[in-house]
Each structure stands twice: as structure tokens, then as C-alpha cells.
Amino acid sequence: MRVGVFKFSSCDGCQLAFFDLEEELLLLSEMVSIDYFLEATSYNRWGNFDLSFVEGSVSTPEEEERIKSIRESSKFLVAIGACAVSGGIQSARNYEDFSMVYSSVYKGHYWVNPRSRPISDFVNVDLEVRGCPINKGALKEVFVAVMHQRSPQLPTYPLCLECKRKGNVCVVVAYQKPCLGPVTVAGCGALCPSFERGCYGCYGPVGKPALEALQEGYERLGLGKENLKELLRLSFNGYNKELREWL
Amino acid sequence: MEGKGKGRSYLLKYEGLEELFWRLKENYRLIAPKLKGGVILYSEVESLGELPFGYRNVEMPGFYRLDRAEGFFTYTHPVNSLKAFLHPSELTLMKVKISDGGLEFEVCYPEGNFCFFDVRACDLFALEVLDRVFVHKNSHPDSYYRKLREGAFVVAVNCTYATSNCFCTTTGTGPEAREGYDLLITELREGFLLEAGSERGGVLLESLENKREAREEHLLQKRERLREAEALMERHFEIEGLPDRLYGRMDSQHWKHIEKRCLACTSCTQSCPTCFCFDILEKNNLELRESERVRVWDSCFSPAFATVHRYNIRQSVHSRYRQWLMHKFAYWVDQFDLSGCVGCGRCITWCPVGIDIRQEVKTVIREG
Numbered sequence: 001m002r003v004g005v006f007k008f009s010s011c012d013g014c015q016l017a018f019f020d021l022e023e024e025l026l027l028l029s030e031m032v033s034i035d036y037f038l039e040a041t042s043y044n045r046w047g048n049f050d051l052s053f054v055e056g057s058v059s060t061p062e063e064e065e066r067i068k069s070i071r072e073s074s075k076f077l078v079a080i081g082a083c084a085v086s087g088g089i090q091s092a093r094n095y096e097d098f099s100m101v102y103s104s105v106y107k108g109h110y111w112v113n114p115r116s117r118p119i120s121d122f123v124n125v126d127l128e129v130r131g132c133p134i135n136k137g138a139l140k141e142v143f144v145a146v147m148h149q150r151s152p153q154l155p156t157y158p159l160c161l162e163c164k165r166k167g168n169v170c171v172v173v174a175y176q177k178p179c180l181g182p183v184t185v186a187g188c189g190a191l192c193p194s195f196e197r198g199c200y201g202c203y204g205p206v207g208k209p210a211l212e213a214l215q216e217g218y219e220r221l222g223l224g225k226e227n228l229k230e231l232l233r234l235s236f237n238g239y240n241k242e243l244r245e246w247l
Numbered sequence: 248m249e250g251k252g253k254g255r256s257y258l259l260k261y262e263g264l265e266e267l268f269w270r271l272k273e274n275y276r277l278i279a280p281k282l283k284g285g286v287i288l289y290s291e292v293e294s295l296g297e298l299p300f301g302y303r304n305v306e307m308p309g310f311y312r313l314d315r316a317e318g319f320f321t322y323t324h325p326v327n328s329l330k331a332f333l334h335p336s337e338l339t340l341m342k343v344k345i346s347d348g349g350l351e352f353e354v355c356y357p358e359g360n361f362c363f364f365d366v367r368a369c370d371l372f373a374l375e376v377l378d379r380v381f382v383h384k385n386s387h388p389d390s391y392y393r394k395l396r397e398g399a400f401v402v403a404v405n406c407t408y409a410t411s412n413c414f415c416t417t418t419g420t421g422p423e424a425r426e427g428y429d430l431l432i433t434e435l436r437e438g439f440l441l442e443a444g445s446e447r448g449g450v451l452l453e454s455l456e457n458k459r460e461a462r463e464e465h466l467l468q469k470r471e472r473l474r475e476a477e478a479l480m481e482r483h484f485e486i487e488g489l490p491d492r493l494y495g496r497m498d499s500q501h502w503k504h505i506e507k508r509c510l511a512c513t514s515c516t517q518s519c520p521t522c523f524c525f526d527i528l529e530k531n532n533l534e535l536r537e538s539e540r541v542r543v544w545d546s547c548f549s550p551a552f553a554t555v556h557r558y559n560i561r562q563s564v565h566s567r568y569r570q571w572l573m574h575k576f577a578y579w580v581d582q583f584d585l586s587g588c589v590g591c592g593r594c595i596t597w598c599p600v601g602i603d604i605r606q607e608v609k610t611v612i613r614e615g
Contacts, residue, residue, distance in 0.1 A: 024533055031533070144531050153528060157513065157549040160599075164517030165336035165544050169286050169326060172599040174311050182512035182599055196284065207550055210510045210564065217510070217600025220309070 004036035008056025013133035014081035071123035082132040087239035132202035162186035183209035201235030254449035263457035275362030306410035309601025328520030368421030369591040373520035403428035412592030490577035513546035515594035
């Protein structure tokens with residue numbers, strides 16, 4: 001099996017999840033052929049890939065072209081992390097005046113798109129692995145599932161389920177802290193609520209998130225509609241297809 | 248004097264209660280309410296002093312707080328329930344390995360040996376519910392649940408207080424602990440009234456040194472104290488005949504209103520002491536030479552729960568809410584000969600947007 005790992009606009013943190021596999025990465029490198037992985041090796045071969053992992057959002061005209069050629073060369077394409085899945089933290093600019101944002105960062109002329117977009121805005125994605133960053137457990141599950149031709153078992157349910165399984169106390173009810181858990185997909189191990197803070201949504205929205213109901217329900221926490229929108233825009237997943245219309 | 252249970256009833260001072268605690272601690276893993284992170288949780292405890300004596304849980308829809316109060320058993324049930332110990336949220340059922348060309352199975356039975364100390368009437372009833380679900384009314388009795396439940400010693404406590412979310416008088420499950428315990432404690436002004444509900448409870452009680460016999464007046468005081476809790480609760484709906492009334496409301500327009508408020512976050516089902524739904528996960532290692540079969544809590548609100556052959560038969564949130572409410576109050580009765588709701592109000596408190604199931608039941612049966 002030929003594997004490629006590709007980077008777009010991102011911080012490289014999701015690629016580090018591969019190294020987080022430690023000994024298992026060595027084992028994996030014997031089981032599959034890692035042909036393209038700039039972060040890991042200087043010896044890269046471009047060709048056709050059975051399994052491709054894409055990190056990062058599409059933010060430049062060059063990236064728009066590159067994601068299309070990776071798609072054409074890949075049998076099974078996996079978007080990894082909030083940037084590839086939703087557009088990342090850099091998609092917060094999508095809701096702002098682009099020229100203001102641009103001039104606050106760059107001096108001179110660079111080719112940067114006004115919007116940072118998820119790769120699914122350009123090509124068909126076979127699977128999404130959520131998180132900022134993703135975790136090695138999910139990565140391993142993808143490898144095992146693809147190698148053995150079964151469906152990956154990745155959570156689609158809200159964080160609250162995982163949080164309760166962990167025995168955590170709800171931070172909304174007990175401490176009146178706003179938490180995006182009810183509309184965020186599980187998978188992180190309910191990390192933030194385990195330390196008595198609200199989930200900020202880095203795993204991105206569940207399918208059909210109940211945003212209106214959440215907004216009404218959280219009014220009693222003193223969280224207005226605009227505050228909730230800002231929380232979601234800064235969740236690293238603000239430009240996810242499930243959120244962008246509401247925002 | 249003779250209690251209504253097995254053998255005599257006694258009055259204990261705090262020292263007597265401590266003696267009882269240590270005697271149980273010698274033989275069991277002691278699970279009791281304990282203060283943790285500003286809430287009361289069932290936890291393994293090492294001493295009687297760890298119980299949240301003098302604390303009072305204040306609960307409203309989507310709200311929880313602790314206050315101080317005069318006395319010992321001044322709170323109601325903890326945030327979590329005994330489900331966490333008898334039907335753990337994550338339980339490895341077995342491990343499979345490839346060895347010598349064959350498969351090697353290792354069944355992983357968990358260790359139980361529990362004493363549940365300070366169990367309120369609602370949670371006592373939940374134990375009965377879970378016993379039926381997993382064992383007595385199950386054509387394939389669950390050996391894992393049975394192993395954890397086996398021999399568990401139960402010390403019940405009568406509630407003398409109720410939160411505004413408690414509704415055990417509506418469901419007919421409390422506040423008085425009626426059966427399913429080994430010992431029952433009621434806090435009175437001059438001490439703790441101890442009654443035995445089983446033979447082994449009676450034997451243990453007789454063997455305590457720090458005690459004196461209870462008198463008629465103490466049993467009267469017990470009734471008074473229970474009335475204090477009862478007076479704090481209103482009757483929300485008539486439980487008798489409720490399944491039939493609900494069956495007539497399957498097409499009620501009210502279900503659709505819930506869609507506007509429910510987040511489908513699963514919190515109600517996870518805090519419920521009787522919701523038992525689970526998923527089975529296979530955790531394979533990378534070489535596929537070892538696999539672990541794990542049982543985890545699931546929820547009828549989870550989007551994958553009713554997905555059959557990639558099609559979700561309950562796509563709308565209101566259809567999932569209807570499934571949950573109808574199961575609790577109607578289907579459950581057909582399946583297990585008792586209601587799935589024990590009136591503890593946990594689902595009301597721990598709903599992040601404060602949906603009140605009592606109100607939903609009332610509206611559905613009234614409006615049609």
C-alpha cells in the first residue's frame with residue numbers, strides 16, 4: 001500500500017501525530033510504503049497513492065491546483081485536522097474585511113486567497129479525521145481500517161457522550177461555563193471539560209448541530225448570540241460547512 | 248423494638264455509624280457519596296468522614312449548586328448513579344490473540360464486591376430496574392453485570408429533603424426506601440434509626456456494640472422526617488395508566504416543538520440511572536494479531552444509534568426524543584414490567600439547556 005502525507009496551510013501539528021505513534025510508526029513503515037512525507041524524509045516519490053493524508057486548508061491559488069492533482073493521484077483521501085476539514089483558525093479571516101487582515105500581516109504582494117477553505121470545497125474527501133491536532137488513536141484506526149478494508153470507527157456523536165463516559169461533571173450545569181460540547185464531535189477524550197473548562201470546539205461540529213437551540217439555551221449563561229458566533233468562528237472550525245451559513 | 252424489616256431496629260449515634268462503616272469496609276469496596284469538584288459523586292471512600300455531611304444539593308433545570316445545611320444526610324442522590332459501577336461506561340469484555348495459528352480468547356470478568364453505602368430510594372429502585380434489564384427479564388442474562396452485582400451489600404438512606412427536580416412521589420419510587428436494601432438509615436433528631444432489610448443486614452446490626460434499641464416514637468419520627476421530603480415535591484402527573492395515555496400520543500404535534508430546544512447532546516441518557524444502551528467496539532492492534540472487545544455507553548440521541556445499513560431511521564431530533572421518553576415511560580413497562588423512570592430528576596438537572604421531562608410528559612398527555 002502506497003501512502004502519502006501532504007501539507008497545505010497549517011502548523012504541521014497534525015503530521016506530528018504520525019511521529020506520536022513512535023514504535024508503531026516504525027512497524028507501520030514496514031507494513032506500508034510511505035512514499036511522500038516531506039516532514040519525515042528527504043526521499044519523496046510522487047506517483048499514485050492508495051492512501052493520502054492531507055493536512056491544512058486551501059489558502060492560495062497554488063494550493064487549489066495542488067489539491068486537485070493529489071486527489072487525481074489518490075484512491076482514498078483523508079482530510080486530517082481542523083484546517084483540512086474546516087479551514088482552520090486562519091478561516092476566522094473569512095468573516096472579516098480581507099484587506100484589513102492582509103495588511104496587518106503582509107508587507108508587499110503575495111498570492112493569498114481572501115478565504116481559507118476546507119479541502120472538501122475543492123475535491124471529494126473520503127474520510128475526515130477531526131481535531132486540532134488529530135490524535136494518534138484516530139490515525140491508527142484509519143490505517144487498521146483501510147488496510148483491512150473495513151469502515152473506520154470514528155465518533156460521530158457529540159462530545160457530551162464521551163465526557164459523561166469519562167465521569168466528568170457538566171461544566172455548563174455545575175459551573176455555568178459556556179461549552180461547545182453539545183455541538184462538537186467527540187474524539188479528544190473530553191480534554192477541556194476534564195479540566196473544568198468549556199469545550200471550544202476544536203474537533204468541529206456534529207452533523208446538523210442544533211445551533212438555534214444552543215443559542216437560546218445558553219442565553220441564561222449570559223452568552224449572547226454574537227458571543228456564541230464568535231466562539232464558533234474561533235473554534236478552528238468556523239468555516240465548516242455545518243457552521244458557515246449560521247455564522 | 249421490631250422493625251418492619253428483618254429483626255430489631257436500633258438507634259445509633261455517630262460512633263455507631265462509624266462502627267458500621269468500618270465493619271463493612273473490612274469486607275467490601277465501599278462506594279458512597281463524596282464531595283468532588285464542587286459536586287457530590289458516588290466514589291470509593293476510605294472513611295465515613297468523606298461523606299458530604301452538612302451539604303445540600305440545590306438543583307433546578309440545567310442547574311446544580313451546593314449549599315450548607317444542618318445535619319448529616321442533608322443531601323439527596325449524587326450526580327452519578329450506581330450504573331457507573333455495575334454497568335461501567337467502558338468495560339473490556341474480552342481479548343483475542345492469534346497464537347500458534349489459532350485464536351486464544353481471554354474473557355475479562357470485572358471485580359465487584361461492592362458495598363453501596365447511602366443509597367436513596369430512587370437509586371434503590373434503579374437497582375431493581377437494572378437487575379431486570381440485565382438479568383431477570385433478559386433471555387440472555389448479562390454475566391458481566393451479574394458478576395459486578397453479585398453479593399453487593401446495600402445500605403439505604405431515607406431522604407429527608409428533596410430538590411425541586413426530584414419527583415419520586417410522582418413515580419411512586421420514594422422518598423421511602425421500601426425494599427432491596429440490607430440496612431436502612433433514617434436520620435432523626437437524636438441519632439440514626441437503623442432497620443434491617445435482609446438477614447445478613449440483621450446479623451450485622453445485632454453485632455454492633457454502639458447501639459441502643461429503638462422505640463415506637465423513633466419509628467413515628469421516621470414517618471415525620473419522610474413527610475418533610477414528601478412535602479417538598481408536587482405530583483406532576485398520574486403514573487397509573489401512563490403508558491396507554493402516551494401510546495395514544497405518538498403523533499402529537501408537541502414532539503416537533505422539542506426539536507427547537509433539544510441539542511441531542513445525550514446528557515439525559517448518560518445521567519439517567521437506568522438508561523443502559525451500549526455499543527460494542529473492536530479495538531484492533533496495528534498488526535491485527537490482537538483485538539480487544541470493549542463495551543461503551545451509547546445513547547438513543549447519538550446520530551449513529553439508529554443507523555441501519557447506513558440509513559438513520561431516526562434522523563430528526565424530535566424522533567429521538569420521542570423514542571427516549573416513550574421508552575422510559577411506556578415501552579419499558581412492556582419489556583420489563585416496571586417503569587424506566589425512577590423520578591430522580593438527573594436528566595432535568597444535567598440537561599445543559601434545562602429541558603424538564605416532567606413538563607414534556609404533562610404537555611404530551613394533555614395537548615395530544
